[in-house]
Amino acid sequence: MAASATRNAEEEAANVESESEGSSIYQCSSVISTVPDRHGFLGGTQYSPERKQAIPPEVILRRERKWIRMLNKWSTFMSTNYRKVRERCRKGIPPSVRPRAWLNLCGGALLLKENPNLYQELIKRPGDPKYIDDIKKDLHRQFPHHEMFVENAPGQQELFQILKAYSILNSKVGYCQAQAPIAAFLLMHMPAVQAFWCLVAICDKYLVGYYSHGMETLQRDGDILFALLKKVSPVTYKHLKKQKMEPILYMTEWFLCVYTRTLPWESILRIWDMFLCEGVKIIFKVALVLLKGSLGRSWQTKKCPTMYETLQVLKNPPQQIMEEDYLVYHIQKLNLSEEDFEYEHQRQIIKRRAKDQSQHQGGNNWTSL
Numbered sequence: 001m002a003a004s005a006t007r008n009a010e011e012e013a014a015n016v017e018s019e020s021e022g023s024s025i026y027q028c029s030s031v032i033s034t035v036p037d038r039h040g041f042l043g044g045t046q047y048s049p050e051r052k053q054a055i056p057p058e059v060i061l062r063r064e065r066k067w068i069r070m071l072n073k074w075s076t077f078m079s080t081n082y083r084k085v086r087e088r089c090r091k092g093i094p095p096s097v098r099p100r101a102w103l104n105l106c107g108g109a110l111l112l113k114e115n116p117n118l119y120q121e122l123i124k125r126p127g128d129p130k131y132i133d134d135i136k137k138d139l140h141r142q143f144p145h146h147e148m149f150v151e152n153a154p155g156q157q158e159l160f161q162i163l164k165a166y167s168i169l170n171s172k173v174g175y176c177q178a179q180a181p182i183a184a185f186l187l188m189h190m191p192a193v194q195a196f197w198c199l200v201a202i203c204d205k206y207l208v209g210y211y212s213h214g215m216e217t218l219q220r221d222g223d224i225l226f227a228l229l230k231k232v233s234p235v236t237y238k239h240l241k242k243q244k245m246e247p248i249l250y251m252t253e254w255f256l257c258v259y260t261r262t263l264p265w266e267s268i269l270r271i272w273d274m275f276l277c278e279g280v281k282i283i284f285k286v287a288l289v290l291l292k293g294s295l296g297r298s299w300q301t302k303k304c305p306t307m308y309e310t311l312q313v314l315k316n317p318p319q320q321i322m323e324e325d326y327l328v329y330h331i332q333k334l335n336l337s338e339e340d341f342e343y344e345h346q347r348q349i350i351k352r353r354a355k356d357q358s359q360h361q362g363g364n365n366w367t368s369l
Helices: 002-014 016-020 057-072 074-080 082-091 098-105 108-114 118-124 129-141 155-169 179-187 192-206 216-232 234-242 248-256 265-278 281-295 298-302 307-315 324-333 338-368
Strands: none
Touching: 057 074, 057 082, 057 098, 074 082, 082 098, 082 265, 098 108, 098 192, 098 265, 108 192, 118 155, 118 192, 129 155, 129 179, 155 179, 155 192, 179 192, 216 234, 216 248, 216 281, 216 338, 234 281, 234 298, 248 281, 248 307, 265 281, 265 324, 281 298, 281 307, 281 324
């Protein structure tokens, strides 16, 4: 079952863009307006519907001033008042300062400062042909209804350069298709060189091991997620366990793409504000909220008698539980401590180590026979 789940997850990761284009968020009307919305998406897409309750301008202005003061003394705030940074990230970063805030939160600003000319040097190199071919195949799949990535728009060339540069910088990881929506998402918010260093920080610091062949890290985190689910939503946990559904079957796209292919746009922005501040545990918390909201009540599980119906629900969660206010509220309401995350992390490491040793010993015994 585990080997089969791994193969299925690898196939899903390899086809993450093409599958996502068929999801509800990507459904478009037959007539696409040439006038972009406030996020740059051409009319007709459901990706970024109008906000139900706009934040008052005076509140946004007040938050902008606080963020500018904080960004001007960034190292001091991060070292002496991280709780204030976290609090402001949870409230939502004002759009006008979000690019600068993200660049600082993930450490991209420091990487850029330490390597001011490296990106320009990397994009001049040819790159590994096997990665170059894969990157080129994926370019047109990234947010095709956004003004930056429509046919002949400059965004596709910049996206190609960013992904190629990363595959050269970290040749051990190279290129994975799930990196493309993340890079494209970053490129929508900042210049290419900044988007590149944010991508480097995310791949090498936040999502270490996620894009490696075999997906061992993702499988381990899937097991951690499932263990945490038992505490958060016993109903959902029992349902998934009864159907023997491996976590990697439903959480692969969520984790690899950090929800850029799953949630409405305003929700993605709020999740990323917290993710870049608090780390990978935010990805877990969003997953737990989605799982509980989709399958946390008996009437919901009754509608999913087989694995097929369950997977369909998890690939297309109810719209209301994906909305910005619902997600943020329930993320912060989760009864999970840092100790809970650390305990499950260590427990899964020990379990996998014991399993590996058992398999190794079994192999030696077979050889001796």
